[in-house]
Amino acid sequence: MNHKDPAELLAAVEHLRDSADTVRLPLVLEGAEEARAARQQLVQQLDDYVLPRLRSLDAPLLAVVGGSTGAGKSTLVNSLVGEQVSRTGVIRPTTRASVLVHTEEDTRWFTGKRVLPGLARVSGDAEGGAADDPGSVRLVTNDSLPSGLALLDAPDIDSVVKANRSLSRQLLAAADLWLFVTTAARYADAVPWDLLREASERGTSVAVVLNRVPPEALDQVRLHLASMLREQGLGKAPIFTVLEVDLNQGMIPVKHVERLRSWLQSLAGDARVRSVVIRRTLAGTLGTLDGRALVVAEAAQQQAAAHAALAKVPRTAYKDALSGVSQGVQDGSLLRGEVLARWQELVGTGEFLRTVEAGIGRLRDRVAAYFTGKQVTSEPLGDAIQTGVAALVTSHGQVAASTATRTWKQLPGGAELVREHPELGKASPELSEKVERLIRDWQGEVLELVRDEAGSRRATARYLAFGVNGLAVLLMIVVFSMSAGLTGGEVAIAGGSALLAQRLLEAVFGDQAVRSMATKARKALLVHVEQLYDDERARFERVLEEVAVPEQAAEELREAAADVEGAR
Structure with missing residues (x-):
């Protein structure tokens, strides 16, 4: 290299x-x-x-001893170093915290975070929780090992404990040399061979220990194992066999591990x-x-x-909602129903309209007498307008939320987000309250528009005939003046009513001022609605922030x- x-x-x-x-x-x-x-x-x-x-x-060569459950890894490590450094037993899983054996001389290489920085270090004599923690590595010094070599006893690669399996794979990936331990009964198991195949593909140095081999099966098993290793591209991996023998004080007799020990010492030396x-x-x-x-x-x-596709969905849904409100504000549909009825109560559609068409200049006294004499107030009409606008804004807001979640369900990654956040399927609970406040604020702005435009006209009979509230309501009627959304008799009635409102306002302010005020009022309403929908859309954006993806x-x-x- x-x-x-x-x-x-x-x-x-x-x-x-x-x-x-x-x-x-x-x-x-x-x-x-x-x-x-x-x-x-x-x-x-x-x-x-x-x-x-x-x-x-x-740094010292790190040999990780890995293998299947019950293969005898810990017994082998203990036997190689001549003392009980790693726990053995019949209860599985035996190895919990990994055990790293090194010489006193090589201590400096392993006590810090040079290798396996994510694992806590515990001392060799640790007991209880520390010794059982898969998130730690237990350091044990042993001077029967040569300097330049460390052995790491890893958990079972097929452990019933998921944390042990994950740790085993992590440790094997950190090895300079993988000392794979298997038995005559289990050497053909699928799990270890998946790992051996990965080791071959990654060029990892591998040595195989065939443990607990009955003497009569030694030649047959060894030949078959060698053949399997060649098939996986590991034909040069050395194979060490350990016969099935009685243990001496929990360890394999020295002569049966001497060849492996000598090989490891030669690597280190x-x-x-x-x-x-x-x-x-x-x-x-x-x-x-x-x-x-x-x-x-x-x-x-x-x-x-x-993520980009998901982010586009609520933007489109609420943009369409704003367009729907904009169209609803201009197409005359808000002059239906209750608004139309209250308008008719206020001014009627017969003789009064004809008189206006005959000459608005002669109306000054009649307008004043009409409004004062009949004691008609514009409040019911204002309330009806408020209700209509609120219904329009709320309806489109609800549709946007429903559309966005429905589309998310159909996009990759979206269905899980909707399941985790079912509240997105509806507008926020406080939408109605926000809409009401929005319209009150807008109506206040319309009043200010009228006051600002009135100036010196505030003392005129035409102004006094309606008052600022009445003129503001007339301006709202003009804002919703187009009749494209109406059909049949509604066109003549609502269209004529809007024309009347415009004529009355023009009599007070002039046609140019009325057009300017109507444009400003319409834009102001849409700005408020856009801000409201931005807040609603932000619910989706906050969910996407939880699953943010660096672009x-x-x-x-x-x-x-x-x-x-x-x-x-």
Whole structure:
């Protein structure tokens, strides 16, 4: 493994690690769970093995002893170092916290966070909870091991405890050398061979210990195992056999593990050989980073696309709702029903309208007499307008919420969000209250428009005939003056009523001022509605913030992986 520039390679791998760590895959998409696991494994192996090894090529060789439940891993470790350093027993799972055995001389390499930084360190004599915690590694010194070699007894790869299985895979990914322990009865099991296949693909150095072999089956089992290893590209992996024998004080008699012990000592004692094993595994692992990173990057890109599609939905739904309100404000539909009835109560549609058409200038005295003599108030009409506008705004707000959630259910990643947040299917509980407040505020602004425009006209008979409230109501009628949404007899009645309102206002303010006030009032109403709908849409946006996906994460990860490839 000859790198162009070791410092450049280290910097590239550090960048890759940071880029992979920023990837978030929170949406429930097809393949997302597998991608999350791949991302976690990539970051863990970079933290646990690749970066520590690149920074310290001369650190001791770490041999992880792994295998299936009951394969005798802990017994083998104890036998190799000549003392009970790892718990054994018939109750499964036996190994809980991982046990790392090293010489006193090599202590400095393992007490800190150089390797396996996510695991807490506990002392060799720890008992109880600390010794049973899968999130810790128990450090044990033993000087029967040669300097330059450490053994790590890992939990079972097929443990019934999920945390143990995950830890075992993590530890194996951190190994310079995988010492795989199996038995004559279980060497063909599927789970270990899946891991052996991964080890072969990643170029990990592997040695196999065939434990508890009946003497009469030794040749047959060994030949079959060697054949299986060749099929998986591990034909050069050394095989060490340990016969099925009685234990001596819980340990395998020395002569049966002597060949394996001598081999391990030779690795530790020969710096060149040790370096070959370390660099082979490191090079193999580095060679897999690009492909693994691209898998995660592809998943990140899918997440970003799904997130963008989901974010677009509420924006579109509430934009359409605002357009619906805008159309409803202008198409005359608000002059239906109750509003129309209250308008007719106020001014009628017969002789009064004809008189207005004959000449608005002669109406000054009659208008005053009409409103004062009949004691008619504009409040019922104002209330009817308020009710109509509230119904329009609330209805479109409800439809927007329903449309957005229905569309989310049909998009990748959206159905799970709707299940987690069923409240999104309806407008917020406080929408009605907000709408009422919005309309009151708007009506107040319309009153101000009338006051501001009146100026010196406030003392005129025409102004006094209606008062500021009456003129404001007339202005609201003009705001809703178009009759495109009406049919049949409503057109003549509502259209004529709106024309009357406009004529009356023009008699007070002039036609240009009326058009200007109506435009301002309509825009002000839509601004308020837009702000209201923005608040409603924010409920969806807050949900999406919980599953935020960095937009550039996929591209940054691809670039980082390419940089590692270029520096190898």
